[in-house]
Amino acid sequence: MKLTRMFILGLICGAFPALLSAQTYYVYAAAESEDEVAIVKFDGEKAETIERIPVGYMPTEIEGPHGLTVSPDGKYWFLTMAHGFPYGKLYKFSTGDNQLLGTTELGIFPASMQISAATGLLYTVNFNLHGKMEPSTVSVVDPETMTELTKITTGAMPHGSRISADGMHHYSVAMMSGELFEIDAMNLEIKRKLVLDEVEDEEGHAHGGEEEETPYSEVKPTWVIPHPQGGKVYVAGNGVAEILEIDLERWKIVRRLPGGKGPYNLEISPNGKYMVVTYKTDAETGIWDLETGMELARVPNSRRVSHGITISPDNKYAFVTVEGIGAEPGSVDVIDLATQKRVAVAEIGKQAGGIAFWKME
Numbered sequence: 001m002k003l004t005r006m007f008i009l010g011l012i013c014g015a016f017p018a019l020l021s022a023q024t025y026y027v028y029a030a031a032e033s034e035d036e037v038a039i040v041k042f043d044g045e046k047a048e049t050i051e052r053i054p055v056g057y058m059p060t061e062i063e064g065p066h067g068l069t070v071s072p073d074g075k076y077w078f079l080t081m082a083h084g085f086p087y088g089k090l091y092k093f094s095t096g097d098n099q100l101l102g103t104t105e106l107g108i109f110p111a112s113m114q115i116s117a118a119t120g121l122l123y124t125v126n127f128n129l130h131g132k133m134e135p136s137t138v139s140v141v142d143p144e145t146m147t148e149l150t151k152i153t154t155g156a157m158p159h160g161s162r163i164s165a166d167g168m169h170h171y172s173v174a175m176m177s178g179e180l181f182e183i184d185a186m187n188l189e190i191k192r193k194l195v196l197d198e199v200e201d202e203e204g205h206a207h208g209g210e211e212e213e214t215p216y217s218e219v220k221p222t223w224v225i226p227h228p229q230g231g232k233v234y235v236a237g238n239g240v241a242e243i244l245e246i247d248l249e250r251w252k253i254v255r256r257l258p259g260g261k262g263p264y265n266l267e268i269s270p271n272g273k274y275m276v277v278t279y280k281t282d283a284e285t286g287i288w289d290l291e292t293g294m295e296l297a298r299v300p301n302s303r304r305v306s307h308g309i310t311i312s313p314d315n316k317y318a319f320v321t322v323e324g325i326g327a328e329p330g331s332v333d334v335i336d337l338a339t340q341k342r343v344a345v346a347e348i349g350k351q352a353g354g355i356a357f358w359k360m361e
Contacts, residue, residue: 025312026358027319028077029332030065031349037065037079038348039098039358040332042317047334047344053098055079055091064088067112067124068354070095071143077356078143080110080124090124090139092146095358102146106139111159112223112354115143116185118167123185125158125172126151133157133176133216140188150188155179160223160265164230171224171233178217180224180235180246192251196221196235196244219244225266225275227290234275236263243277243288257293259286267309267318274337276318278306285309285320285333287340297340302331308355311337321352 025042035056038049056063064082071077077098079091088110092102107126115122122143128136136158137151155174163170163185170183173196180194196219220239227233235244237256243263245255262281268274268290277286283304287296305323312319318335330352334344 023314023316024361025317025319026361027310027332028068028070028356028358029308029319029321029330029348029352030068030079030354031330031351032064032066032082032323032353033062033351034330034349035063035065036349037068038332038346040319040346040348042319042334042344042346045344047332047346049346049348051098052349053093055081057081066354067110068356069113069115069122070356070358071115072117074359076101076143077358078113078115078122080106080113080354082109082111082127088126090122090141090146092143104141104146104148106141106148107137107151110139112161114161114163114170116163116167116170117165119185120144121149121185123161123163123170123183125154125161127157127159129157135177136174138170138172138181138183152183152188152190154181154190160221160225160236162225164226165228166230169226171226173221173224173235174217175220175222175238176216178219178221180221180233182248194246194251196237196253222264223266225268227272228268228270229272234266234268236266236277238262238264238280243275255293257288257295259295260284260298265307265309267311269311269315269337270313271315273315274311274318276309276311276320276335276337278309278320280306282306283322285318285335287318287335287337299333299335299340299342302333302342302345303328307353310355310357312357313360317343319355319357321348321355323351323353 039051066082067080109127111127113124133156155177157175161172222238223236243257260279260282264280275288
């Protein structure tokens with residue numbers, strides 16, 4: 001009888017709070033060579049794909065689902081379909097039942113995107129990897145009516161793009177021209193441009209970049225992420241194995257963080273403590289302490305070709321897509337940011353790429 005009372009008391013005092021504090025996490029992840037989007041569930045111990053959503057519209061073609069984002073209210077998710085004749089498309093789905101609600105045509109090979117909390121508009125870069133290396137665009141879309149409002153011309157092969165926490169500025173990097181662009185999200189105009197291949201001499205004069213008519217960027221920036229508390233943005237220098245820290249007030253590179261080979265995507269935890277970097281060439285994910293500028297760990301990914309990242313709102317876990325090689329399936333690796341260890345893996349379709357956090361329960 002005493003053991004029974006103790007057992008019940010233990011359940012009340014111990015197990016019930018544990019159950020109440022347990023979280024389940026859900027993310028959307030795109031499989032570019034499978035024409036499907038997976039919903040991955042992680043319960044704190046196990047990650048699994050609970051649904052695969054077919055998104056292709058031409059049965060004989062691979063249309064390449066690439067970028068993903070979820071609306072700020074969590075009711076909708078959006079997907080860029082990179083391939084098209086000649087242009088790509090933007091899809092809008094409802095969360096929960098994953099029903100297609102609308103589409104619109106964008107530019108050539110639309111890639112990463114996000115919705116501004118200030119304007120309610122969706123901004124997506126058009127990567128345009130075909131033909132000559134010429135300036136491409138950022139499409140601005142009303143996600144309610146799925147209408148493209150305008151295209152803003154930026155640089156050659158714009159890829160990574162993100163919006164400041166206040167929703168007032170859109171940042172994107174052009175991989176082949178090596179430029180960082182700041183767009184005013186309200187008036188839809190380029191506010192500033194920074195040539196990332198330029199370096200300063202001891203007297204503070206800039207050299208290189210446009211002054212020497214460099215045909216292609218050596219930095220090859222592939223991603224940009226604003227700090228959630230403002231003041232700085234971070235750029236993945238894919239060609240130089242560095243993360244560039246840019247001070248927004250001074251509009252210049254103030255710190256270079258040497259990392260692994262082929263830094264590709266970046267994400268910063270909501271509390272601003274951690275920066276997570278996928279090293280596409282090394283098949284690793286780096287975890288950085290932004291206050292000290294020190295890399296805490298490099299976590300081996302489950303297979304090769306590391307790609308996209310999203311971080312849970314509670315700052316606990318990073319979810320990383322890994323493409324795989326050839327006929328290998330893609331995967332979503334779950335990394336515990338406190339221990340810097342990979343704690344779970346879920347397999348999805350081939351060439352896992354874009355990823356977006358959906359919800360916690």
